[in-house]
Amino acid sequence: MKKLSGLVVLVLATAFRTAPDNSTDLPQILTPTFRKDTLLISKFGAVADGLTLSTAAFTKAIEQCNRNGGGVVLVPRGLWLTGSIALKNNVNLHLAKGALVQFTNQRDAYPLVNTTWEGEDAVRNQAPISGTDLENIAITGEGILDGAGDAWRMVKKSKLTADQWKKLVASGGVVNDKQDSWYPSAQSLKGATMTVKAGQDHSYYEDIKDFLRPNMLSLTRCKRILLEGVTFQNSPAWCLHPLLCENITLRNVTAKNPWYAQNGDGLDLESCRNGLVENCLFDVGDDGICIKSGRDEQGRKRGVPTENIIVRNCRVYHAHGGFVIGSEMSGGVKNLYVSNCTFMGTDVGLRFKTARGRGGIVENIFVDGIDMTDIAGEAILFDMYYAAKDPVPQQGESNELPTIPAQPLSEATPQFRSFQIRNVTCKGAETGIMIRGLPEMAVKDILIENAVLQSRKGLVCIEADNIRLKNVTLISPAKTLMQIQNSHNLTFDNIRYLDKTDLLMYISGDRSKDIKLLNTNTSNAKKTAETTADVPANVLTMK
Structure with missing residues (x-):
């Protein structure tokens, strides 16, 4: 395969584009x-x-x-x-x-x-x-x-230039003991340094009122x-x-917040039913378009999913995520239709996040037609290890996962399943696709079809089940294009990549099995697959 130029990337994706808005399944909004x-x-x-x-x-x-x-x-x-x-x-x-x-x-x-x-x-x-x-x-x-x-x-020093920080401190407010964060008042700083208890009388909160941003x-x-x-x-x-x-x-609608704004989300639809978001612009400090349904036990007790939502023809500039589900999704999310959106300079493009303790089921998510440029992190991310911090590590920080053993299934176990993502282009990202499930609960039933992703890393797939990539181009200089760990029932159909890639697929983990590589020219890679010693024999089938 010849090297693919940026122009070819756009042409390929445009050729695949379909119009999803004719579906009879779309909800009617009053x-x-x-x-x-x-x-x-x-x-x-x-x-x-x-x-x-x-x-x-x-x-x-x-x-x-x-x-x-x-x-x-x-x-x-x-x-x-x-x-x-x-x-x-x-x-x-x-x-x-x-x-x-x-x-x-x-x-x-x-x-x-x-x-x-x-x-x-x-x-x-x-x-x-x-x-x-x-x-x-x-x-x-x-x-x-x-x-x-x-x-x-509050404002983190790391998010400003030296001159901006100096002017901010001179404007008033207080700086914390570490001298790395500014707060508009002593009340605000006090609230940030204590564990705020819920369910107290209003008098309890008076001394930290400035911290309780609306x-x-x-x-x-x-x-x-x-x-x-x-x-x-x-x-x-x-x-x-x-x-x-x-x-x-x-x-x-336009929603704008400074890019450094903590919790500066654009739109958070929480436990809402029947919604339309169209022709809107978001340029914010946290997630752009975000779907939620309550957190942990309270969210599960409420039990009201966000459902029947259409998002189309929207633009997102700076944001932690362009289109996001979670991490507070404990009441569930279902029946979302996202089409013809553009993300420019967001930390993550399509960002689906949760963590142990949340519970909730996210399912029946349909995405068609996403164009992205200059994504700092992942173009497409399924992450069940959300840690409530910026999705792109600061200098010196690690984004690697610790080794975490499986836990028993319970109502607090979250689930991501039944996603269809089609017609996606990304010109510039750290990782094209990352899927990180839990040892006890895989990310399940994901289709990614007709995508062209230009990124430093190609695919990382951990603890996943029934993942299908069809007609996907991964333009990555990485020596290993696809990394798979403890995942099964994977199908890679017509995968395209750069000439002379060192290794097409690296498979690890004793729970990896039933991986298929179909209609893919493996001769352009120096080596098709490597496996670790614990991977079962015949894990990979090629046709």
């Missing part, structure tokens, strides 16, 4: 409708000078619109300063072009409330925008909502939601967090 009656926030005392706190005006306008039977609350062009906003039934909060809603950076303007944090019950500060048990709500328009996240976020948009148990056209930026933590919601549509 969208809200509103009366045309319109109320201006300025009529309720809001002042667009960037100095006058207009919280009361926003509240009065939204409540009056709700009492009138619904309609539109209009935010005209201008700079509007406000505290937290609570949505109401049948209200469309519409931001005109040129409208900037700036949430105040005064942290005491956000009271402590009972909410959730990373999939578990928690006390946090009130979200800048929130709604609970609502129906028929929307935030629309071409304006911007800014969450004043700089007033809340998500920017928090919607809980709401139905028929529309977010369209608006830019949500600079969130204290997660940007958009619908929880236990039904029939949610995001269209032409």
